Amino acid sequence: MNKKGYIFAIILSVISSSVIYAQTEEMARIEGGRFMPFYSSLDDSVTVASFLLDTTPVTNAEFLEFVRDNPKWRRSKVKSVFAEENYLNHWGGDFDLGPDADEIKNSPVTNISWFAARAYAKWKGKRLPTLNEWEFVASANQHKPLAARDQKFAHKILDWYSRPNPEVLPSTQQGKSNFWGVYDMHGLIWEWVQDFNTVFISGESRADQGKLKQFYCAAGSSAASDADKENYAAFLRYAFRGSLEADFSVGNLGFRCARDIN
Amino acid sequence: MKNVLSFATVTVVTLLLVACSSKKQSDGHRQEEPMEMAGDNHSAHADMQMGAGEPTDASIYNVSSAWKTRYGNTIKLDSLRGKVQVVAMVYTYCEHACPRILADMKRIEGALNQDALSKTNFTIVSIDPERDSPQRLRQFADENNLSDNRWTLLNGDQGDILELAALLGFKYKRVSETDFTHSNMITVLNKEGEVTYQRNKLVDKPTDAVSSIEKLASGG
Numbered sequence: 041m042n043k044k045g046y047i048f049a050i051i052l053s054v055i056s057s058s059v060i061y062a063q064t065e066e067m068a069r070i071e072g073g074r075f076m077p078f079y080s081s082l083d084d085s086v087t088v089a090s091f092l093l094d095t096t097p098v099t100n101a102e103f104l105e106f107v108r109d110n111p112k113w114r115r116s117k118v119k120s121v122f123a124e125e126n127y128l129n130h131w132g133g134d135f136d137l138g139p140d141a142d143e144i145k146n147s148p149v150t151n152i153s154w155f156a157a158r159a160y161a162k163w164k165g166k167r168l169p170t171l172n173e174w175e176f177v178a179s180a181n182q183h184k185p186l187a188a189r190d191q192k193f194a195h196k197i198l199d200w201y202s203r204p205n206p207e208v209l210p211s212t213q214q215g216k217s218n219f220w221g222v223y224d225m226h227g228l229i230w231e232w233v234q235d236f237n238t239v240f241i242s243g244e245s246r247a248d249q250g251k252l253k254q255f256y257c258a259a260g261s262s263a264a265s266d267a268d269k270e271n272y273a274a275f276l277r278y279a280f281r282g283s284l285e286a287d288f289s290v291g292n293l294g295f296r297c298a299r300d301i302n
Numbered sequence: 303m304k305n306v307l308s309f310a311t312v313t314v315v316t317l318l319l320v321a322c323s324s325k326k327q328s329d330g331h332r333q334e335e336p337m338e339m340a341g342d343n344h345s346a347h348a349d350m351q352m353g354a355g356e357p358t359d360a361s362i363y364n365v366s367s368a369w370k371t372r373y374g375n376t377i378k379l380d381s382l383r384g385k386v387q388v389v390a391m392v393y394t395y396c397e398h399a400c401p402r403i404l405a406d407m408k409r410i411e412g413a414l415n416q417d418a419l420s421k422t423n424f425t426i427v428s429i430d431p432e433r434d435s436p437q438r439l440r441q442f443a444d445e446n447n448l449s450d451n452r453w454t455l456l457n458g459d460q461g462d463i464l465e466l467a468a469l470l471g472f473k474y475k476r477v478s479e480t481d482f483t484h485s486n487m488i489t490v491l492n493k494e495g496e497v498t499y500q501r502n503k504l505v506d507k508p509t510d511a512v513s514s515i516e517k518l519a520s521g522g
Contacts, residue, residue, distance in 0.1 A: 119359045119360075119364050120359040121469065154468060237472070237473045286469065
């Protein structure tokens, strides 16, 4: 009796530790800190609390599981208020990744709306990262957490921004991970964040607009300094987010999930 | 394009709903309007539910979020269905744009013809749920003479507010402990909860909004 109980306990602990292992394997612990976002009307730096972030963007195969489990997010069922007609339009059907299935199953899922990304995160018991969390992790290069001022790093990101999108997105995790062990923050897709709709580019907030105008000018000028270029990558991301609506389903826009530490 | 198509659908659906739509509305606010509740008998209620069915594809009433009214009652947005809704997202401690948005809504209210007025409701959603408690919303409504039968004030949780903002295309950001920067937006929803008219700036005369509402009100 005792022995049985003992074995049972071992089995249980093996199961639970493997579950924990699987979870931590996918998510990286991000130690909170302060950083300088592209702009902030609050003050100069922003504090991000520690949190967990998926090490890779959500893939087509993973999203397919979600769609199977949640009929209302099927391509044929989704309500137009939650996703425009491009939703998952690179797939062959509701449960069919299409002719490139083998190639794209491990590629980031794109053509998904903010609502869909959010629903997926909820299904996983997670949430979308906030804009500040995302930018905080995105400012890490391979060797240090805050590398936004590193020119080589900034130029590498801009290089990617200047390349056209490939017809078929490569798989995740092809490059090197950053300081936090997180992959593909740059170079593969753009990503939804929870509060994408806090970015103003239409003039409601004068402080933001001033900064953006300055960058529009910099963009048109060949005399833009290297300091401008460092921030120019961030400017592109903020401008892009500012142009999004939550139902947009765009070919190079995917997401990854985050979770609070408790 | 999308809107035109779905508008056609909505017109058909709302035509089927005329008879019960006002019932639906009073049901959503039953505790706010005890007089109407008395007349709300059970079998009529059941008929109404059958007729109403699911929200249309383009309706924001597809969300399942729950909100608190100024009286502390919990409602789903779906209970706003059946009337044309004039919606704004504000915070009551705002000293700049929000009072003007509210003034614009009241100007719209004042300019509507009697028929449209009876088929229209004004909904204010707070973007500052911690400070804009139901009690605070009630006080705000009293101070501004926002009547029970035509004004709904809602308090919700952060995630649901963010979701509603995303549905309306409303942008906001906390800029200090006490203030937000936000769109100056007034949205008109048709009786099915589809966005049919939006205005992003403060204007002197709400002519466009009024004609849009009157058209929707008479259309079903």
